[in-house]
Amino acid sequence: MSKRLTPEQGPAPAQALAPAEGLAPTPSHTVGPFYGYALPFPGGGEMAPAGHPGAITLHGYVRDGEGAPVPDALIELWQAGPDGSLAGAGGSMRRDPVTGGFLGRNGVDFTGFGRVATDADGHWTARTLPPGGPAAPAAPYISVCVHARGLLHHLFTRVYFPENAEANAADPLLASLDPARRETLVATAASPPGTYRFDIRLQGEGETVFLEFR
Amino acid sequence: MALTQSDIDGELARVRESYDKARAEGAPAADHPPRDFPPYRSSVLRHPKQPLVAVHGDPETVELHTPVFGHTDITAIDNDLTVQHQGEPLGERITVSGRLLDSRGRPVHGQLIELWQANASGRYAHLRDQHPAPLDPNFTGVGRTLTGDDGSYHFTTIKPGAYPWRNHENAWRPAHLHFSVFGAAFTQRLVTQMYFPGDPLFAYDPILQSVTEPAARERLVATYDHALSRPEWSLGYRWDIVLDGPSATWIEEGR
Numbered sequence A: 001m002s003k004r005l006t007p008e009q010g011p012a013p014a015q016a017l018a019p020a021e022g023l024a025p026t027p028s029h030t031v032g033p034f035y036g037y038a039l040p041f042p043g044g045g046e047m048a049p050a051g052h053p054g055a056i057t058l059h060g061y062v063r064d065g066e067g068a069p070v071p072d073a074l075i076e077l078w079q080a081g082p083d084g085s086l087a088g089a090g091g092s093m094r095r096d097p098v099t100g101g102f103l104g105r106n107g108v109d110f111t112g113f114g115r116v117a118t119d120a121d122g123h124w125t126a127r128t129l130p131p132g133g134p135a136a137p138a139a140p141y142i143s144v145c146v147h148a149r150g151l152l153h154h155l156f157t158r159v160y161f162p163e164n165a166e167a168n169a170a171d172p173l174l175a176s177l178d179p180a181r182r183e184t185l186v187a188t189a190a191s192p193p194g195t196y197r198f199d200i201r202l203q204g205e206g207e208t209v210f211l212e213f214r
Numbered sequence B: 001m002a003l004t005q006s007d008i009d010g011e012l013a014r015v016r017e018s019y020d021k022a023r024a025e026g027a028p029a030a031d032h033p034p035r036d037f038p039p040y041r042s043s044v045l046r047h048p049k050q051p052l053v054a055v056h057g058d059p060e061t062v063e064l065h066t067p068v069f070g071h072t073d074i075t076a077i078d079n080d081l082t083v084q085h086q087g088e089p090l091g092e093r094i095t096v097s098g099r100l101l102d103s104r105g106r107p108v109h110g111q112l113i114e115l116w117q118a119n120a121s122g123r124y125a126h127l128r129d130q131h132p133a134p135l136d137p138n139f140t141g142v143g144r145t146l147t148g149d150d151g152s153y154h155f156t157t158i159k160p161g162a163y164p165w166r167n168h169e170n171a172w173r174p175a176h177l178h179f180s181v182f183g184a185a186f187t188q189r190l191v192t193q194m195y196f197p198g199d200p201l202f203a204y205d206p207i208l209q210s211v212t213e214p215a216a217r218e219r220l221v222a223t224y225d226h227a228l229s230r231p232e233w234s235l236g237y238r239w240d241i242v243l244d245g246p247s248a249t250w251i252e253e254g255r
């Protein structure tokens, strides 16, 4: 059996990040090109209960360092409910115990989780509810995890919303970024009302701000 | 001119050399692959050039919490990839078991693990996989499970075949299982691949070699465990998964 304990020893400089008596993590690898029959599921982007009057549409393109569409990206969304709750709920990929197929969400619960693959144009769409919370000074946002062929390690970013201008201005993360880069985290209001555009640029001009957590 | 294996080997050797040099000068071990890894050509235009922005969250940070998956998201046979069709799939039946742990060694229970893979011939049930190896009508190659109270998981499946890809001329991926794992926080999200011990293709594969730290590469290789083999049924492999990243419970405990 493999032993992964790495007690403090040897010449490595003290790392603020290293848990005191930690196990070394399993390294990340790319999702590869052939996840499409395994990870996306029907209704993955239909996060808002069907017919919910407060539903919003969030969509955008994923592009590479040359501006070319990324047709094999997988976008995962995770967010608070409109009431700010981060409890989530099961049932994002609800299954039929008879056929094993996907039933879609139960039409009532808001799970806070969505998963959509980009199409041949590098485009993705999700229908969700506006996130509530968190306590000031933080502004509401949707967390985004990007996977793709070519990404040896996934990338985290966030979608903030343009109508929360005041909260966004006070948000510690947004406030810490220079204005040009800050814009990459704020969705653009589009028509019809309730539609937001959020593009993800993996590299180069207008490169999206990507995050790491410590 | 098509890129050859020896071109890639040369690039890998140079990466290894500069990693070893940095280590000798006191750099910490790299737990994960760099996002920019030219021998894996697809990474070249798909890695950010700006540094990642560090977030030091409070317990309300969305990413310190995690999506919930429950028994409605799983069917009883999802963790047995050999019983999802009318007939038996072709290939060597294996069982893969292990524990999902956080970096403090605590079991991570009730979280979703998804597995997908090529069949015994090295072919994915994916339209764009054009490798001229046979599809198996009795094998799709997708499994799911929730970890138990002790963080344990179990899959029964078929040992996948190696397959060619187009990174360079004569590029072959060592046999591997793809894993997608959720932890106690979204920050702990992990997508990775499990390999089989002793595969002769390891040294040639820029994806495995993107993990520049040898000890970290070893963590991607399962252990053959005879005690997990089932008589006249399957060969057993053990593979524990350790998640990186903070969670809200760490913050509350004042990590």
Ligand SMILES: [Fe+3]
Binding pocket: A032, A034, B118, B173, B176, B178
């Ligand atoms: Fe693969």
